[in-house]
Amino acid sequence: MADAAYTHRPVLLSEAVDALDVRADGIYMDLTYGRGGHAGLIASRLGPRGRLVVMDRDPEAIANAELRFGDDTRVVIERGSFVGFDVAAAALGITGKVNGVLVDLGVSSAQLDDPRRGFSFRQDGPLDMRMDPGTGQSAADWLAQAPESEISRVLWEYGEEKHARRMARAIVGERAVRPFLTTMHLQEVIARANPAWEQGKDPATRAFQAIRIHINGELEALGVFLDRIIDVLAPGGRLVVISFHSLEDRMVKRFIRKQARGDDLPPDLPVPDSARRPRLRAIGAAMQPSQEEVQANPRARSAVLRVAERLQ
Numbered sequence: 641m642a643d644a645a646y647t648h649r650p651v652l653l654s655e656a657v658d659a660l661d662v663r664a665d666g667i668y669m670d671l672t673y674g675r676g677g678h679a680g681l682i683a684s685r686l687g688p689r690g691r692l693v694v695m696d697r698d699p700e701a702i703a704n705a706e707l708r709f710g711d712d713t714r715v716v717i718e719r720g721s722f723v724g725f726d727v728a729a730a731a732l733g734i735t736g737k738v739n740g741v742l743v744d745l746g747v748s749s750a751q752l753d754d755p756r757r758g759f760s761f762r763q764d765g766p767l768d769m770r771m772d773p774g775t776g777q778s779a780a781d782w783l784a785q786a787p788e789s790e791i792s793r794v795l796w797e798y799g800e801e802k803h804a805r806r807m808a809r810a811i812v813g814e815r816a817v818r819p820f821l822t823t824m825h826l827q828e829v830i831a832r833a834n835p836a837w838e839q840g841k842d843p844a845t846r847a848f849q850a851i852r853i854h855i856n857g858e859l860e861a862l863g864v865f866l867d868r869i870i871d872v873l874a875p876g877g878r879l880v881v882i883s884f885h886s887l888e889d890r891m892v893k894r895f896i897r898k899q900a901r902g903d904d905l906p907p908d909l910p911v912p913d914s915a916r917r918p919r920l921r922a923i924g925a926a927m928q929p930s931q932e933e934v935q936a937n938p939r940a941r942s943a944v945l946r947v948a949e950r951l952q
């Protein structure tokens with residue numbers, strides 16, 4: 641499917657880019673380029689001396705970035721997982737100098753809607769689900785050999801799927817007869833094993849989401865990113881995260897809270913708050929898309945935006 645076939649709607653576009661507080665001569669990183677909705681708006685706010693580093697692990701996203709920004713000398717394009725964003729920053733000599741970092745987590749519509757990528761439970765395609773098809777194990781390979789208990793844990797933990805055990809049992813039973821190679825085969829088996837699901841959703845929605853999160857190591861990547869973000873930011877630099885899953889949002893919320901509190905010293909120790917060395921300050925409360933945005937783009941409905949600023 642050609643890129644032009646997608647209607648690309650960046651989620652919380654102006655809210656996220658406003659939160660970066662873009663200065664014309666600042667240095668920014670958009671670590672989840674996708675189709676460049678946010679990156680485009682950031683670039684439009686930069687002057688000739690500003691800099692934008694864009695990153696994505698998906699080669700199709702990077703191809704789009706090359707087309708759009710390949711000739712823009714202010715923009716650096718990096719292919720890879722954002723777990724390596726600090727290495728990229730060090731190589732560019734911008735560690736501790738970055739004025740804002742944006743991550744807009746999860747999958748893009750371009751990935752979800754292209755059946756060849758294997759994320760879709762609506763259109764048949766190879767059961768892949770890797771954001772970077774050149775790295776790691778496909779969903780088909782994982783489901784061919786994972787123990788039933790592991791499949792059940794993934795569906796339960798990452799999909800909060802109530803019927804995880806039943807689905808895992810059905811998957812393991814089916815694969816002994818016919819291996820899972822296509823998305824619709826998996827959808828059918830999960831749908832058959834699901835006795836009840838939320839209205840308006842597909843019976844396989846939660847299971848597909850869970851398998852995708854596992855295959856791409858999404859929560860692990862977020863953990864590594866958060867561990868490294870503070871050193872990359874300049875004092876006063878902004879961290880802006882858009883998440884779509886309650887587990888992700890919880891990680892981000894707890895991280896910001898912990899860094900805003902500083903070191904865990906015993907509560908009865910008579911030291912001023914500054915001795916706890918807080919490293920971040922939360923900016924505003926968590927933000928969600930407006931009703932109008934969700935109406936225009938139902939995929940935005942679970943988005944949560946959090947913003948923090950590095951202290952000196």
Ligand SMILES: C[S@@+](CC[C@H](N)C(=O)[O-])C[C@H]1O[C@@H](n2cnc3c(N)ncnc32)[C@H](O)[C@@H]1O
Pocket residue numbers: 649650651671672673674675676677678679695696697698701720721722723744745746747748749771861
């Ligand atoms: C929700 S989309 C971003 C959309 C983008 N903000 C836009 O306006 O077009 C998420 C993108 O992040 C990428 N991605 C997800 N996890 C990643 C990771 N760990 N490292 C690099 N890219 C990642 C995906 O490949 C996908 O293109």
